[in-house]
Amino acid sequence: MPTSFALSDVFLAEVDQRLRAFVDRQRPLISGPELNPLLEAAEDFLSGGKRLRPAFCYWGWRGAGGGDDPAIFTAAASLELLQASALIHDDVMDASDLRRGRPAAHRRFQALHEESGWQGSAEQFGEGAAVLLGSLLLVWSSEMWRTSGLPAASLAAAERVHDQMRTELMCGQYLDLLEQAHGGGTFESALRVALHKSGKYSVEQPLRLGLLLAARAEEPWIDRLCVDYGQKVGIAFQLRDDVLGVFGDPVETGKPAGDDLREGKRTMLIARALSEATPRQAADVRLLLGDPKLEEDGVRRLREIIEETGALAASEEMIKRYLDDALACLESAPITAEAREALRELAIAATSRRS
Amino acid sequence: MPTSFALSDVFLAEVDQRLRAFVDRQRPLISGPELNPLLEAAEDFLSGGKRLRPAFCYWGWRGAGGGDDPAIFTAAASLELLQASALIHDDVMDASDLRRGRPAAHRRFQALHEESGWQGSAEQFGEGAAVLLGSLLLVWSSEMWRTSGLPAASLAAAERVHDQMRTELMCGQYLDLLEQAHGGGTFESALRVALHKSGKYSVEQPLRLGLLLAARAEEPWIDRLCVDYGQKVGIAFQLRDDVLGVFGDPVETGKPAGDDLREGKRTMLIARALSEATPRQAADVRLLLGDPKLEEDGVRRLREIIEETGALAASEEMIKRYLDDALACLESAPITAEAREALRELAIAATSRRS
Numbered sequence: 001m002p003t004s005f006a007l008s009d010v011f012l013a014e015v016d017q018r019l020r021a022f023v024d025r026q027r028p029l030i031s032g033p034e035l036n037p038l039l040e041a042a043e044d045f046l047s048g049g050k051r052l053r054p055a056f057c058y059w060g061w062r063g064a065g066g067g068d069d070p071a072i073f074t075a076a077a078s079l080e081l082l083q084a085s086a087l088i089h090d091d092v093m094d095a096s097d098l099r100r101g102r103p104a105a106h107r108r109f110q111a112l113h114e115e116s117g118w119q120g121s122a123e124q125f126g127e128g129a130a131v132l133l134g135s136l137l138l139v140w141s142s143e144m145w146r147t148s149g150l151p152a153a154s155l156a157a158a159e160r161v162h163d164q165m166r167t168e169l170m171c172g173q174y175l176d177l178l179e180q181a182h183g184g185g186t187f188e189s190a191l192r193v194a195l196h197k198s199g200k201y202s203v204e205q206p207l208r209l210g211l212l213l214a215a216r217a218e219e220p221w222i223d224r225l226c227v228d229y230g231q232k233v234g235i236a237f238q239l240r241d242d243v244l245g246v247f248g249d250p251v252e253t254g255k256p257a258g259d260d261l262r263e264g265k266r267t268m269l270i271a272r273a274l275s276e277a278t279p280r281q282a283a284d285v286r287l288l289l290g291d292p293k294l295e296e297d298g299v300r301r302l303r304e305i306i307e308e309t310g311a312l313a314a315s316e317e318m319i320k321r322y323l324d325d326a327l328a329c330l331e332s333a334p335i336t337a338e339a340r341e342a343l344r345e346l347a348i349a350a351t352s353r354r355s
Numbered sequence: 356m357p358t359s360f361a362l363s364d365v366f367l368a369e370v371d372q373r374l375r376a377f378v379d380r381q382r383p384l385i386s387g388p389e390l391n392p393l394l395e396a397a398e399d400f401l402s403g404g405k406r407l408r409p410a411f412c413y414w415g416w417r418g419a420g421g422g423d424d425p426a427i428f429t430a431a432a433s434l435e436l437l438q439a440s441a442l443i444h445d446d447v448m449d450a451s452d453l454r455r456g457r458p459a460a461h462r463r464f465q466a467l468h469e470e471s472g473w474q475g476s477a478e479q480f481g482e483g484a485a486v487l488l489g490s491l492l493l494v495w496s497s498e499m500w501r502t503s504g505l506p507a508a509s510l511a512a513a514e515r516v517h518d519q520m521r522t523e524l525m526c527g528q529y530l531d532l533l534e535q536a537h538g539g540g541t542f543e544s545a546l547r548v549a550l551h552k553s554g555k556y557s558v559e560q561p562l563r564l565g566l567l568l569a570a571r572a573e574e575p576w577i578d579r580l581c582v583d584y585g586q587k588v589g590i591a592f593q594l595r596d597d598v599l600g601v602f603g604d605p606v607e608t609g610k611p612a613g614d615d616l617r618e619g620k621r622t623m624l625i626a627r628a629l630s631e632a633t634p635r636q637a638a639d640v641r642l643l644l645g646d647p648k649l650e651e652d653g654v655r656r657l658r659e660i661i662e663e664t665g666a667l668a669a670s671e672e673m674i675k676r677y678l679d680d681a682l683a684c685l686e687s688a689p690i691t692a693e694a695r696e697a698l699r700e701l702a703i704a705a706t707s708r709r710s
Contacts, residue, residue, distance in 0.1 A: 093483035118536035128448035136525040143518045163498045170491040181473035
């Protein structure tokens with residue numbers, strides 16, 4: 001991701017350090033060799049990630065006049081715990097094998113079971129342990145947020161949105177499950193899921209949290225910035241994610257090539273391709289999409305259809321339009337010049353062709 | 356459960372009403388026919404349950420001098436959300452079919468998928484939806500606790516324990532998974548799991564939360580009461596649960612007869628039976644325990660072994676001893692007479708032969 005200002009090394013090091021310190025604080029409760037794998041899995045998982053959500057929160061705070069208070073790094077970093085929780089549960093639900101180029105959490109615990117020669121189903125143990133790890137990180141995310149050291153008045157101003165975001169995330173994930181189950185979703189229904197599942201909680205709400213923490217009150221300009229900039233960047237981010245899930249380089253995505261195709265993900269990209277497909281193309285999509293054993297030639301055929309129907313070009317066009325609109329909104333927002341520049345960078349980074 | 360004072364109709368109605376009001380408050384975020392099944396599953400699940408954890412919390416509060424503040428009912432009721440979350444995730448992890456005499460949450464969503472004729476695996480959809488529902492209730496439990504309306508000073512005094520309880524719960528559940536995976540656990544290891552998984556979060560910590568909310572400071576007598584009464588009642592409660600899981604009446608437990616045997620649960624009861632078994636009995640246990648298709652005669656044989664080895668009698672003896680010890684500690688605690696009577700009743704109810 002080509003950004004050095006908004007996601008500077010100093011910022012990334014702060015986030016890393018806060019996450020490590022928080023997990024360390026939990027160590028006395030998670031003592032003993034038996035619980036170590038749980039702690040190690042948490043640490044490994046948290047060492048990865050692009051830190052986009054903490055960055056949107058941090059630059060919201062700075063934009064509304066917040067200073068370089070150490071507590072904001074802790075509060076912002078807590079959003080990585082929420083994200084980690086969602087990804088771990090997501091991988092269980094999708095039965096994904098890989099995450100960030102390494103075994104998904106449930107596969108990691110499954111391997112532990114197998115290597116240890118334990119009794120019962122290794123797969124069931126892996127899934128159970130991953131559900132618990134995800135829940136643990138979910139619980140920790142709110143603890144880290146509340147105990148960040150930010151003033152009570154800041155936390156109180158952001159509390160409603162913080163609660164709401166977490167309910168929205170679960171509902172968005174459920175809508176995503178439904179979208180896959182319904183199958184022939186339209187572009188509009190896929191867009192709705194993208195907004196609920198990713199748009200809101202990846203960009204809009206982290207940004208809103210940062211703004212509210214600093215401003216300590218909901219104001220019309222905050223809402224305008226979060227909707228006009230935040231939601232648009234969020235949708236463009238999801239559109240980019242859809243494209244990378246089909247065309248992305250495995251080295252960069254940390255997932256096998258065409259993984260979304262194998263999982264049969266009903267994304268905006270797929271909905272668009274299906275709505276423009278010839279009968280022959282549509283039949284091929286129905287045959288290949290969601291085949292867990294899909295080989296390279298199947299991936300190639302689906303990519304071809306997505307290109308030939310114009311779905312890829314339309315997605316790129318939409319990403320560009322959403323991004324341009326978002327950047328235009330940014331110009332008029334009454335935030336600091338530094339934050340404006342950082343949010344411009346973040347919007348570009350979140351939607352760029354490199355993952 | 357033979358109690359009319361500690362778990363009075365008025366108390367139960369208050370808890371029900373707070374839970375309904377909280378879920379109603381979430382309705383605007385969960386609108387639309389697609390999300391309705393999530394909300395309905397939450398409501399149905401929350402309408403059941405014995406309300407033991409809210410009762411321990413409420414009577415802790417009253418015991419330390421708290422008045423009949425409406426906010427305490429809300430805070431106490433929030434513990435039912437945590438419990439519901441744990442049970443829903445537990446049923447996914449154990450692949451249980453029934454809960455409280457009705458389909459487990461994941462089976463309910465699986466049926467929705469089947470009846471709707473949706474695409475993909477109904478089982479995978481059911482599990483995914485149940486993981487999300489459990490996470491939603493987990494998130495709600497802390498929101499309901501924090502927004503109960505209790506004074507900030509009360510919440511602050513209990514915050515550390517509230518956070519700790521939720522981490523302990525996840526770790527306890529993980530230890531339980533490990534215990535099943537390790538197989539030949541000892542009585543001591545099963546006791547450790549029981550203390551972590553159920554003892555602490557079913558009795559000790561709910562009681563401690565109530566006491567801290569009212570006393571607004573950690574005090575030696577609070578800790579003594581929570582450990583000497585709370586942990587002992589918690590272990591006796593788990594021992595009773597173990598016995599009911601094998602010998603309980605399906606009408607009362609809401610689970611098929613001998614369900615714990617079919618799931619191969621490594622409880623204190625089983626550990627004791629194995630340690631006292633003859634080679635022939637031990638071979639039968641190894642053969643039958645954990646067989647998902649175990650029929651009535653297999654259940655009968657395992658029950659016979661548990662009785663013949665003296666494990667059942669030993670469990671009943673332990674329950675009685677822990678209960679007597681807990682009740683003795685209660686006498687010297689500096690709490691109100693009313694709370695003492697209620698906690699006496701609750702200890703007996705939580706460990707009685709009727710579920």
